[in-house]
Amino acid sequence: MLDVVTAPRPDGSLYTLAPAVAHNALSSAEPLTGIEKDLSGTETSVGVNGDFFASTHGPPTGIVMANGALTSAPISSRSSAGISPTGLLTVAQVSFDGTWRGTGQRRELDLNDPPVSGHTTLYTPAWGAATPPETGVVEDVIQTLPPLLPNHVLTGAVTAQSGAGGTPIPPGGAVLVSRGAQAPYLSAEAPVGTTVEIRPTLTPDWSTQLAAVGGGPLLVSGGKAVFRTNEAFNDSVLNARSARSAIGQLRNGQILLVTVEGGGSDYSAGMTNYELAEAMVQLGAVTAMGLGSGTPAGMAFDGTLLTRPSTATEQPIADALLYSYTGVYAAPPSSDVISPNGDGVDDTETFSYKVVSPSQVSATLTGPTGTVITLAQDAEQPGVHTLTWNGQPATEGQWRFVVTGTDPQNRTTTAERDVLLDNTLGSLQVTPSGHLAARAKAVVIAAFQLSHPATVTATIETRTGVVLDTLFSKTLPAGAEAVPWNGRLWTGGLAFTGAYQVRVIASNSIGTTELIAPFVAHR
Structure with missing residues (x-):
């Protein structure tokens, strides 16, 4: 069973493609539907599960980048997918070289990773509310630090230093944590008052990418299915038939989001990695990359699960890849047919629409003879709004519901739905x-x-x-x-x-x- 969404090329404005992390924290996990519901007030989204993740509480194993800012580093031995400001999808193996520097030399730096002995890690608000609970560490609080733009030099002043984990991460700031042999360097070279230099470097240079998500492997390159990419995946991950998700792009720039159901189900056997690659080619993809596979694989629309999970319940994930729309959205009508004949079934029709910013809204119905009924003409606040129609004037035939919204950026968008008035x-x-x-x-x-x-x-x-x-x-x-x-x-x-x-x-x-x-x- 293959679930496919084809969407317009992202423009970075009304239409965006970017990862979203569970509970807005890399150290967390929640179902895909929950991630979408968390964002439903600011966008209408369709999405799939994102990267593989290390445990039931995240974080994603690879890159996470949104609005040009890096929050999780890539795995160089696996593919990453980048989305440019013009909506171009690029799949490549990207490496991360992070460094920090106080009064001494540059030293290696991890980014928002679980604790590793002998490593220094930078924790930003994207990690969560506080650094991991640890002992025998040195932690430097940087009260103000710009977003981590790849291949840029960022600086911030150390405002506090402690020897215990669980330090609150300041909004708009970060915390440096050094362990083992690295701890004395942070203590000596970055005391309170020191300006610390942070360099997050991606190779190749992805500083021009607007967003990026980890996953892998590469599925389609130049319109052809890729059989073997020699990426760091076990054969069992690649060759077993299971549920899988993928991201791809058509030659005309449209985006493909795909989930194959399966794995322990009697309605869909799932696919191997190469079978999914071939399916992406058949769908027209010229570029495509796999995402997380197995029981977490799924697809949802605005908080409603579209796929059938291969387990009893929907599984939590670390991050999702969401295609988002910020214009006016009209939900399918309560019924495809309205029949105001007095029998108590579908005598009225309910239309609903959603705006995610204050908007000037017009909602009309146009009948088969050209009759126009105005249902709404007013300024609306963000949220879901409903309108009820009693079928009058009862001209039978196809009617079209049209809602138009103009937001504070003076962007006008329109959504349409058809309904049949039929008393037969x-x-x-x-x-x-x-x-x-x-x-x-x-x-x-x-x-x-x-x-x-x-x-x-x-x-x-x-x-x-x-x-x-x-x-x-x-x-x-x-x-x-x-x-x-x-x-x-x-x-x-x-x-x-x-x-x-x-x-x-x-x-x-x-x-x-x-x-x-x-x-x-x-x-």
Whole structure:
């Protein structure tokens, strides 16, 4: 089972492609849907799981970069994906060389990593609220430090020094932590008042990239599937059929987000890494890279999971790769069909739209004859707004809901949804006799009303929509109809005791509409 999203080329404004970390902290983890919900007030996003991660609480194993600032370093033996300000996707193996310098020489520096003996690590607010709890360390608080732009020299003054872990990380600042043999150097060369120099260097130079995410391996290069990249992955990760996600770009610049479901499921076997590479080529990718695989792999839209997890529940992840939109968004209407015929089913329609910044909004409905109804014309605050329509004037046919929003940057965006106004079918009722018997003439009688002639199909189904018997399929005149079911399946066998439903579908020149009525039958 392959889930695919194709989206416009990111422009760095209305449309962006960037990683987002769980709970806004590299040291945390949460489900993909939770990451999207955390950001739902500022964007509408569709996304997939991001990088591989080391444990149930993160952090990602590779690069994380957003708005041009580096928060997690890449693994040079695996691929990283970079997104330029113009929306170009680049996949490359990128190395990190970090250094710090006080009054002495330059010394090696890790970035937002779990503690490693004998290493010095810079912790920024992207790590979390505080440095890891440790003993036998030297920690320097830098109250103010600019965002870590790759291949730039950054400076900040040491405002406090301590010998214990768990130091709060100041907003807009950082904390240097030295362990083992490196601790005396930090203590001696960066006491309080010292200006410390930080150099985060990426090779090749990715200082022009707007965002980047780790993962790997390279899947597609120059429009061709890559079989072997010699990246640092175990064969079991590459060759097992499992759930996987990937990011790719089409020749026209559009972005591909893909998740293959599978791994322990009976509906999808999953794919090997190379099978996913071939699938990306078939989808038109000229460049593509794999992301995290296995049980964390998934796809979601604005906080709703689109894929079926291969475990009982959605798994937490360290980071996600989100394609985000900041214009006006209209959700699908509450029903595809409105039928204001008074039968109590779909007599009204509810439209909803979302704006993520204060906006001047106009919402209209345009009917099949050109009639325009204004539903809203006002300044709206950020949030989800709903509108209800009673179907008047009741002109049958296709109606179009259009919502337009202009934000404080004077950017105007529009979203559209279609809905059919169709009174053809109404008042479906099922009268069960209650018992399935070999000689039953009618276990149930399904009665409905047609206001226009239509081609009608009536079926008996399970509650999940599996068709058990087709009662009839023919053209009927307007008027009342009643259809019996004798309790038998299409095979001729007698149905078992259980919960069923009648589905009636009516089609004519206006459109297609359907009604469903549940019932219970007993043998």
